[in-house]
Amino acid sequence: MKKYLLLGLLILFPSAARAGVSITEIMYDLAEGSDTGREWLEITNDSSAVVDLTDWKLWENETNHGLTLASGEASLAPGGRAIIADDNAKFQTDWPGVSVAIFSSAFSLNNIGETLVLKDAAGAEVNSVTYDSGLGANGDGRSLQLISGQWRAGAPTPGAASQESDPALDDTDEDTDGDSPSGISAATVSGGSARRAEREEVEPELKIKIVGRDRTGAVNAPLDFVATATGGTQPVWSFGDGASGSGSRVNHTYLFPGKYVVMAMSQSGMEQVSDRLMVNIIDPKITVAGVFNRGELAGMELRSSATAEINLSGWQVTAVGRLFIFPAGMMLAAGGRVTVPAMVLGFGLAPGEDISLVFPAGITRAASYRRPLSALPIAKLKPQVLKKVKQ
Numbered sequence: 001m002k003k004y005l006l007l008g009l010l011i012l013f014p015s016a017a018r019a020g021v022s023i024t025e026i027m028y029d030l031a032e033g034s035d036t037g038r039e040w041l042e043i044t045n046d047s048s049a050v051v052d053l054t055d056w057k058l059w060e061n062e063t064n065h066g067l068t069l070a071s072g073e074a075s076l077a078p079g080g081r082a083i084i085a086d087d088n089a090k091f092q093t094d095w096p097g098v099s100v101a102i103f104s105s106a107f108s109l110n111n112i113g114e115t116l117v118l119k120d121a122a123g124a125e126v127n128s129v130t131y132d133s134g135l136g137a138n139g140d141g142r143s144l145q146l147i148s149g150q151w152r153a154g155a156p157t158p159g160a161a162s163q164e165s166d167p168a169l170d171d172t173d174e175d176t177d178g179d180s181p182s183g184i185s186a187a188t189v190s191g192g193s194a195r196r197a198e199r200e201e202v203e204p205e206l207k208i209k210i211v212g213r214d215r216t217g218a219v220n221a222p223l224d225f226v227a228t229a230t231g232g233t234q235p236v237w238s239f240g241d242g243a244s245g246s247g248s249r250v251n252h253t254y255l256f257p258g259k260y261v262v263m264a265m266s267q268s269g270m271e272q273v274s275d276r277l278m279v280n281i282i283d284p285k286i287t288v289a290g291v292f293n294r295g296e297l298a299g300m301e302l303r304s305s306a307t308a309e310i311n312l313s314g315w316q317v318t319a320v321g322r323l324f325i326f327p328a329g330m331m332l333a334a335g336g337r338v339t340v341p342a343m344v345l346g347f348g349l350a351p352g353e354d355i356s357l358v359f360p361a362g363i364t365r366a367a368s369y370r371r372p373l374s375a376l377p378i379a380k381l382k383p384q385v386l387k388k389v390k391q
Contacts, residue, residue, distance in 0.1 A: 020047045021076065022127045023116060024146040027156055028109035029133070029209070031141035036213040037087030038094055039109045042158055043118065045076040052076075052121075058084055058105055059117035059128075063329070065105045072101025081159050091158075100159035108212050111138065111228045133228070139207055206231035208266040210275045216308045218284040220359040221315070222253045225262060227275065232268035240279065254281040284310050286332065288357055291349045298342035300355065304332045314360035322347045 025042035029035060041058070045051050054074045057064040070088035082101040085091035091102065109116075113132035120126050136153030137144045145154045145162040154162055211226040226249045227235040237245040239252045240260030254260065258281055265274040289301040300317070304310055312330040316323060317340075324345045332338060342348040349355055 020049075020126055021045050021051055021053070021118060022146070023118060023129045024081070025143050025156070025158065025162065026109070026116070026129070026131055026137075026145075027143040027158070028131065029111045029137065029139045031139055034213075035109070035111070035209070037090040039107070040083055040085040040091055040158060041116070043076075043082050043084060045078055045080045048078050050075050050077055053082065053101075053103065055121035056126075057119040057123070058107060059119055060107045060109070061114065063107075064119065064123075065107050067103040067105055070102045070104045072099075074101070076101070083158055095156075095158050098159045110211055110226075111209050112211075138230075139205075139209070204231035206266065206268045206271055206273050208232070208235060208264055208273050208275050210262070210264050210277050212277070214278040214280075216280045216282060217254065218306075218310050218359075219254060219257055219281060221284070221311070222251045222360055223279065224249065224251045225264070227264040229264075229266040232266035232271075232273070235264045235266055238263040238265075254279070257281050257283050280308070282306055282308055282310075286310065286357060288355060289337065291355055293342070293348050298348045299339045300342070300345065300349075301337060301339045302332060302357070303337045304335060307334055309333050309336075316358040316360070317345060317355065318358055319347060319349060319355040320353055 021043050023041055024044040027038075027040050030038055052075050053067060053069075056067050058067060059065070067084060070085070072082070076082055080100070082103060083091065083098065084103045084105050086105060086107055088102055088104040092098070111133060113130070113134075115128060115130040117128040118126045131144055131151075135144060135151060136142065140153075141156075142153040143156040144151055145157070147154065147162045208227055208229040211228065215223070217223045225237065227237075228248065229235050234246060235248055235250075237247075237250055237252075239245070239254075239262055241254060241256075241258075243252060245252065260279045260281060261276055262279055263274055263276050265272060267273075283306065285305040287303050287305075289303040291300045292298065310332045312326045312332055313328045315326045315330075317326075318324075324347070
């Protein structure tokens with residue numbers, strides 16, 4: 001079915017928190033192949049001073065991502081440019097010959113749109129940009145670029161000045177008023193009269209893309225999945241274990257370990273498109289190794305014997321009517337051990353009390369521990385693991 005798209009002025013929303021270094025190009029949705037590891041940003045020093053980018057951060061998806069220098073110099077000269085790449089090796093494969101400094105980071109740009117923030121070594125906001133797929137460059141081989149103070153889609157130019165004109169963007173229909181480029185229109189008031197916005201008939205391309213990359217999860221811990229679809233039905237999901245779902249954002253809980261192929265599909269008439277990713281679900285193998293209470297040194301020790309790191313976001317610690325929930329981003333390394341202070345939990349344990357580590361859904365216990373009636377040094381406590389049973 002054909003749709004009508006109102007072509008308006010393409011506006012990206014940068015903030016001028018501080019002058020100095022700005023995001024000037026965004027490659028967020030590639031035309032061919034997976035986006036994983038191939039997304040990148042260009043930044044430019046528009047100040048008159050040299051800027052040292054050591055310990056700077058890129059804030060994306062509510063996370064501060066560190067910048068690691070992969071090639072070139074960490075100091076950016078006035079007018080100089082640098083690249084922030086999700087994967088330096090993949091970037092240099094896609095864009096050989098780029099001579100500016102390249103910083104590796106770890107991010108996954110949202111194909112629908114999101115806010116990106118540059119932060120200096122002190123954590124202060126230097127520049128932010130909010131982009132949206134409606135601005136263009138969404139899977140057509142182009143990038144979003146800051147050109148003459150305005151954002152527009154154009155042929156990618158990583159590490160170099162953007163082109164002032166992109167023929168692919170400028171469809172040269174005749175402009176009846178003679179004073180406005182075709183394809184860009186707005187309710188522009190001049191001499192008391194408003195020019196009506198042009199309407200162009202557009203047949204959207206049927207596409208679907210899962211946001212993010214292959215991932216590892218744990219049994220009984222929900223995973224979120226997001227996909228963008230254009231030109232067809234909303235995404236329909238197959239989670240690889242016989243379960244299914246629908247919608248742009250869904251979540252699913254796996255009950256058994258294994259490697260699952262997750263599919264997202266969209267359809268228009270007889271045509272169907274799909275995208276996929278791999279999910280590795282493992283047994284968390286976490287134990288509450290011990291609880292101790294020696295004044296200010298009170299705490300609870302967790303140990304993992306899993307072969308991959310475990311995301312403890314949303315997991316719960318319960319003890320006799322008391323509850324603590326781990327915050328987003330809490331990770332336990334493969335084979336790692338951490339001690340959670342009692343002052344963080346907000347409670348301690350009296351001798352003989354039970355403490356449980358509970359999966360995010362709150363239905364099953366991952367592990368439990370009972371503090372002995374006589375306090376023992378934590379080194380002598382033996383882990384106790386319960387089978388996953390219904391509470």
